[in-house]
Amino acid sequence: MCSNLGHKNQAMIDSISRQAQDLAFISPAFTCKVRAEVADKLLEVVPKGLEKFFFATSGTEANEAAFKIARAYTGKYKIISRYRSYHGSTAGTIGATGDLRRWSVEPSGKTEGILFAPDCYCYRCPFGQQYPACGTTCATYLDYMLTHEKNVAAVIVEPIVGTNGILVPTDDYLVKIREITRRHGVLLIADEVMSAWGRTGEWFAVDHWKVVPDILTTAKGVTGAYVPLGVTVTTREIADYFEDHTFSHGHTYEAHPLTLAPALTAIDEYRRLNxxxxxxxxxxxxxxxxxxxxxxxxxxxxxxxxxxxxxxxxxxxxxxxxxxxxxxxxxxxxxxxxxxxxxxxxxxxxxxxxxxxxxxxxxxxxxxxxxxxxxxxxxxxxxxxxxxxxx
Ligand SMILES: Cc1ncc(COP(=O)(O)O)c(C=O)c1O
Incomplete structure (x- = not known):
């Protein structure tokens, strides 16, 4: 689910070797040509309204950055996730993971402030109902949760759940949770680590329903897995907050040029090969x-x-x-x-x-x-x- 471009794509191999010759590494405190180019190119494909990027080296780190951004921007700390989910392997992201991979870090893992909402899993509906007669209770229950919870920074969803069952939501589910999160002043994070880059027949899974989250994370197919890259993208409004406030986050290999050049080429290859x-x-x-x-x-x-x-x-x-x-x-x-x-x-x-x-x-x-x-x-x-x- 990450080798979208297959093995031995010559353009990908060439882009890695060209970038290695041009500039293999530069401190992330600096910008560089490829960093600007990749941001420009990503803007062509990410959902309109998402504009500023943070580059890391995995989906896990992309989600960690998303949580930190959401918490700093809102000044709140709770994250609502769902049971049928995987969001990464670090303390924060495994804490927000709904599946059994979380069990082994409890109670010492960073699970405080994490709540789990019901899944949109029609084959085994958590409410024992049937769509559409259910009125998409799994979405409206989020409204109920947000009415009874304070200090919620964000809701994170895999728009189409990956490892936990390829759960394609009902047609109105994402539209509903977009409306509910907006009404409660809570950010919506779309974890598209697995579901992006053409995997579902659109650049991003949210494109099927024309839903624009406040933060989108991705990795895997962004480089066809030729090199490890994770991306967190936010709206201009959220990004601007950090013009005046510290974003207390970063890695040595953040925006590593060798991980960025193949992302440029991957977008070209997705297009060239249809x-x-x-x-x-x-x-x-x-x-x-x-x-x-x-x-x-x-x-x-x-x-x-x-x-x-x-x-x-x-x-x-x-x-x-x-x-x-x-x-x-x-x-x-x-x-x-x-x-x-x-x-x-x-x-x-x-x-x-x-x-x-x-x-x-x-x-x-x-x-x-x-x-x-x-x-x-x-x-x-x-x-x-x-x-x-x-x-
Ligand atoms: C939906 C989702 N989020 C996050 C991750 C973590 O990404 P990574 O393994 O690159 O850290 C994965 C990995 O499979 C994933 O499927």
């Missing part, structure tokens, strides 16, 4: 084919996704939706059926990420229909193994 369109078109094909597999395999409870970003959620029993394994199983290190299945996929030459009860299908955006068919054939065989464990 990768966003490819994700849209092949994504629709992938979705159709996965739904066919669902028809044939009782172990498939749900398939969902957008662009080249799909999940296949497995169940022991379709009626009860009982999963094969639980978060507790993973936390305790018990063997998971999913591990067997991803191993079987690997044996057939196809890498997919398994996460407790679902597989994440996120091929490089340079994938072809034939490549997809190869993966689907392996998946068809492997799901037959899962079917045998159904009850």
């Amino acid at each position: 990768l966003i369109e490819n994700a849209r078109e092949l994504g629709a094909h992938l979705g159709r084919r996965l739904n066919e597999l669902k028809e044939r395999h009782p172990s498939v409870g749900d398939v969902r996704g957008l662009g080249l970003f799909w999940a296949v959620e497995l169940v022991k029993n379709r009626g009860s939706k009982q999963p094969f394994n639980t978060m507790d199983d993973k936390f305790a290190g018990r063997p998971l059926i999913m591990d067997t299945l991803t191993k079987e996929m690997m044996d057939r030459g196809v890498y997919v990420m398994g996460w407790i009860s679902h597989m994440v299908l996120a091929p490089p955006l340079v994938v072809t229909k034939d490549d997809l068919e190869l993966g689907l054939k392996a998946l068809d065989e492997v799901l037959a193994i899962a079917d045998k464990h159904c009850s």
Whole structure:
């Protein structure tokens, strides 16, 4: 889900080597040509209204910067996240992570001031309801939370949840939480570390709903993972606050020129190779084919996704939706059926990420229909193994 441009893209390799010859490193206290160029180029693709960038070297750091910006700008400290989420591995970002990776840092991790809102997860709705009759309760509950909480700086969401299930929200969800956060004077942070850069068939997942957050973070596909770059982008209004106030944050490798030059080239390559369109078109094909597999395999409870970003959620029993394994199983290190299945996929030459009860299908955006068919054939065989464990 980060090697969007595939391996051995010559333009990417050349841009790294050119930048190494030109200027490999400069103190982040200075600006440099490539830093200005990359900011200009990013402005062409990020949602309109987001204008100023902070460059780090990972998605985790991009989110840490977002939290610090939100807290300093609002003078408040609470962050609302959601349970089905991953936001990074440092104390702050793991504290704001909803999934089991947070459990091992509690209670010593930086989890104070973090609250969790309900997920927009229709297959297993936390309120046991059905869309659209539900009125998108998962969004309106945020209004209820913000009415009862003081000192909330920001709400952070993955617009389309990644590792925790490729949860594509209902059509009105993000629009609603944008309205609710604005009304309560709370910043909205979109964590697009995984969902950006054409992955879902748009430059950014928020583009599907034309929602502009106050802060957007990204990493991975920004350089097609050729070099480690994390980006935090804010509105001009938030950025201007820091003209007169200290932004107490930074890294030696902040805005490292070697990480910036490939981002310039990556944007050109996404355009030259029509990768966003490819994700849209092949994504629709992938979705159709996965739904066919669902028809044939009782172990498939749900398939969902957008662009080249799909999940296949497995169940022991379709009626009860009982999963094969639980978060507790993973936390305790018990063997998971999913591990067997991803191993079987690997044996057939196809890498997919398994996460407790679902597989994440996120091929490089340079994938072809034939490549997809190869993966689907392996998946068809492997799901037959899962079917045998159904009850
Ligand atoms: C949504 C999301 N946020 C943050 C991160 C952390 O990014 P990194 O691993 O680059 O620190 C990830 C990593 O997978 C992610 O998927």
